[in-house]
Amino acid sequence: MRLIAVLLSCCFTLTAAAAPAARPNVVVILADDQGWGDLGIHGNTDAVTPHLDALGRSGARFEHFYVASVCAPTRAEFFTGRYHPRTGVRGVSTGQERLNLDERTVADVFKAAGYATGAFGKWHNGSQWPYHPNARGFAEYEGFTSGHWAEYFDPALERNGLPARGRGYIADHLTDRALDFIGRHRASPFFCYIPYNTPHSPWAVPAADWEKWRDRPIALRGPLGDKEDLATTRIVHAMNENLDRNVGRVLARLDELGLRENTVVLYFSDNGPNTARWNGGLKGRKGTVDEGGLRAPLLVRWPGKIAPGTVVKPIAGAIDLLPTLAALTGVPLPAAKPLDGTDLSPLLLGRTAVAPERLLFAHQNGRLSVRSPTHRLDPAGELFDLRTDPGQTRNVAAQQADVARLLGSALAAWQAEALPHLSKPAAGPARRNQVAPDDRPFPVGYREMPRTVLPARDGTAAGGVLRSSNAPNSSFFRNWTTAEGRIAWDVEVRTAGTYDVEIMYTVPAADVGATVELAFGDRKLSGRVAPAWDPPVQTHQDTLPRPPAESPAKDFRPLALGPIDLPAGRGPITLRALEIPGRSVMEVRALILTLRP
Secondary structure (H helix, E strand, O other): OHHHHHHOHHHOOOOOOOOOOOOOEEEEEEEOOOOHHHOHHHOOOOOOOHHHHHHHHHOEEEOOEEOOOOHHHHHHHHHHOOOHHHHOOOOOOOOOOOOOOOOOOHHHHHHHOOOEEEEEEEOOOOOOOOOOHHHOOOOEEEEEOOOOOOOOEOOEEEEOOEEEEOOOEHHHHHHHHHHHHHHHOOOOOEEEEEEOOOOOOOOOOOHHHHHHHOOOOOOOOOOOHHHOOHHHHHHHHHHHHHHHHHHHHHHHHHHHOOOOOOEEEEEEEOOOOOOOOOOOOOOOOOOOOOHHHHEOOEEEEOOOOOOOOEEEOOOEEHHHHHHHHHHHHOOOOOOOOOOOOOOOHHHHOOOOOOOOOOOEEEEEOOEEEEEOOOEEEOOOOOEEEOOOOOOOOOOOOOOOHHHHHHHHHHHHHHHHHHOOOEOOOOOOOOOOOOEOOOOOOEEEOEOOEOEEEEEHHHOEEEOOOEEOOOOOOOOOEEOOOOOOOEEEEEEEEOOOEEEEEEEEEEEOHHHOOOEEEEEEOOEEEEEEOOOOEOOOOOHHHOOOOOOOOOOOOOOOEEEEEEEEEEOOEEEEEEEEEEEOOOOOOOEEEEEEEEEOO
């Protein structure tokens, strides 16, 4: 146990920084699917990221910063300072992305300290109240709560729980909203979180950005070499250049308002690259627990406090961001659940160049790995000495058996302590565990946010009804052609009362008139699917053809089904068809229940 305690020293904290005289503002910018190798400052000669490169040179950049291998887990670790399996986050959709309600978020912490809090972009840790960002410390929110989005131009979004429509390209619009927030709160401390959804697919970028990249040579190739899809690599670069320009807009606004010296700016990404493009020779990409799936950019600027050109060499992780930001700003952390993260402010402020020995653990879909300051042990039990082999090309488990045994013991102990909902490792080289099902229902009927959206991604279908894509996040239900078809959501109605029911739908004129029934227990409501609403697929959304795994973008409208009295309690709320006069019933994007006063 003494050995394990030493190995789990990642929970130890460096000496906390003293609170500054006046608490600074905080701007946190998060990229989506941007790899470590996508920045010029990391050696990518193809990348056009001047503002991000300047941000890294004017403050600190981290050489070995690690996140989770997919989106929602990284966000959970940033929000809480805790490994994502502890927080209830097990996946990226169908409810598995939700952050447990007893977790305190970074926004809760800064809001309690008197900061104005706002988030503008991709949330991805729960949609319905009390999982919604407005319930997790953000007084203002505009964006989308899904894992990713099908619309990048004039997108359908939400603003504080109500429908909103973005203008222009989504990253440009989210920046506009963040700049407005910063301007309105310039006189008081603010915490502004800008989680962009680029360069995540689908592949879309403003025409002017694409024109600069459509025929540009690509000098640095990824692991596929000449087989790399260069069109995809080019559009990722174009999306990254657009993102970089928007980061530049945020930094320029801070300068215009005289807030540069009194604002901590932190920039990072949520996982490794989403395509097989150049990533500095690192093994793996998004979704893996190798270096390439977990290593991400981290840039931090605070003029006058963090010296320009600071390079932080010790390993660090997303779990460290909450305690580090709290220490830099002098904001107290609640005496709640213990953090896994470490306060890195002494490294940023030049008070030390050495961090305590620690380990960083990673988990994705049953696969686990562990990173020490010098080595990584992967899910197959292979050991890599990253001091001489950063690309993980040589397994040294036999030659360095003591290190392999030490890290294997630490990983097993961490799994037993942090991942009780996993089964024991399966036999074979993959050492893959099975993730237990998520049994949490979707909440309905909170007075704080009476309008509850139940999107298709949170539902299940039967009787031939299909999703519009394999990935549930931005999907809708289609192919509802028979009376056996069902669409259901596992809900828990918190407040008994009368609810107005709407269905976000499309239906062609030839199929108008189906009768559908909504049922919850013995409570039922029926209505007719009309009028016709059959918009075309929004092909203008795509710069490159949409990958098959991506849902097409369509414009759905609300169908008012009427009021229904619902009792409090848990159970399935189900849609079925009583009569189908045409070839199909309708396509369904979401069910909306609004609790009457």
